[in-house]
Amino acid sequence: MSGGNLFVIAAPSGAGKTSLVQALMAADPRLRFSVSHTTRRPRPGEENGRDYHFIDEDAFRRMVSECAFLEHAEVFGRCYGTSRAAVEERLAAGEDVILEIDWQGARQIRALMPACISIFILPPSRGELERRLRGRATDSPDVIEQRLALAVAEMRHYGEFEYLVVNDRFDEALTDLQAIVRAARCRTDRQADFRSAWLNDLLA
Numbered sequence: 001m002s003g004g005n006l007f008v009i010a011a012p013s014g015a016g017k018t019s020l021v022q023a024l025m026a027a028d029p030r031l032r033f034s035v036s037h038t039t040r041r042p043r044p045g046e047e048n049g050r051d052y053h054f055i056d057e058d059a060f061r062r063m064v065s066e067c068a069f070l071e072h073a074e075v076f077g078r079c080y081g082t083s084r085a086a087v088e089e090r091l092a093a094g095e096d097v098i099l100e101i102d103w104q105g106a107r108q109i110r111a112l113m114p115a116c117i118s119i120f121i122l123p124p125s126r127g128e129l130e131r132r133l134r135g136r137a138t139d140s141p142d143v144i145e146q147r148l149a150l151a152v153a154e155m156r157h158y159g160e161f162e163y164l165v166v167n168d169r170f171d172e173a174l175t176d177l178q179a180i181v182r183a184a185r186c187r188t189d190r191q192a193d194f195r196s197a198w199l200n201d202l203l204a
Contacts, residue, residue: 003091003092003093003094004090004091004093004094004095004096004097005096005097005117005181005184005185005190006087006091006096006097006099006109006113006115006116006117007031007096007097007098007099007116007117007119007180007181007184008099008101008106008109008110008116008117008118008119009021009098009099009100009101009118009119009120009121009177010100010101010102010103010105010106010118010119010120010121010154010161011120011121011122011154011167012122012123012129012150012151012152012154012155013133013147013150013151013154014123014129014130014132014133014147014151015121015122015123015129015132015151015167016121016123016132016167016170016173017100017121017167018100019170020121020165020167020170020173020174020177021033021098021100023170023174024098024174024177024178024181025098027174027178028178028181030095030096031096031097031098031181032090032095032096032097032098033097033098033100034082034083034086034087034090034097034098034099034100035049035050035051035052035053035086036052036053036080036081036082036083036100036101037052037053037054037055037060037063037069037079037080037081037082037083038052038053038054038055038078038079038080038081039054039055039056039057039060039078039079040052040054040078040080041054042054053083057079060072060079060081063081064081067084068081068083068084068085069081069082069083069084070082070083070084070087070108070109070112070113071101071104071105071106071108071109071112072105072108073102073104073105075102076143076146080101080102080105082099082101082105082109087099094193096181096184096185099116102154103120103154103157103160106118106160106161107160110160117162117163117180117184118160118161118162118163119161119162119163119164119165119177119180120157120158120160120161120163120164120165121165121166121167121173122155122158122164122165122166122167123166123167123168124166124167124168126152129148129151130148133147133148133151163180165177165180
């Protein structure tokens with residue numbers, strides 16, 4: 001078997017990536033979400049093991065030294081990483097996996113797994129991006145300004161991705177993501193695996 005599809009989805013903070021990924025997975029039970037490790041503290045409503053694996057800095061550094069991450073990065077003084085073993089195990093089982101990471105992590109993933117499908121999500125405008133960030137009410141004004149500046153820098157990397165989705169109208173953006181997933185599953189190599197018995201019977 002050729003294994004499952006690996007979808008790498010990145011976006012600047014405030015583009016609506018998390019909401020879109022949640023809706024995509026809710027509508028498609030065949031998708032599996034890769035839960036990242038992080039050293040930041042949980043936000044209200046987040047659960048360990050569901051949203052992130054929350055670990056301390058010593059544990060994170062140990063995993064880095066053991067090459068346990070496919071990618072890892074530091075953002076606003078907090079570390080994030082994607083478990084190599086968890087992703088490889090699910091792909092080998094033929095499952096489709098979603099990684100929700102930043103553009104730097106996506107670059108690392110593409111170097112290790114060039115067959116991944118990379119998607120970048122953009123907001124419809126800078127004004128809307130700022131409105132979404134300020135509407136969270138979870139960050140201080142200084143942090144929001146930092147996030148805005150970082151978002152502009154991140155958006156300049158959209159050209160490194162195979163697909164570009166603009167999250168102006170949520171339903172349309174979700175439909176675009178679903179179309180990308182469906183197209184990936186319809187590739188000849190994937191269909192040949194998934195429908196091998198049927199093809200053998202058809203062509204006998």
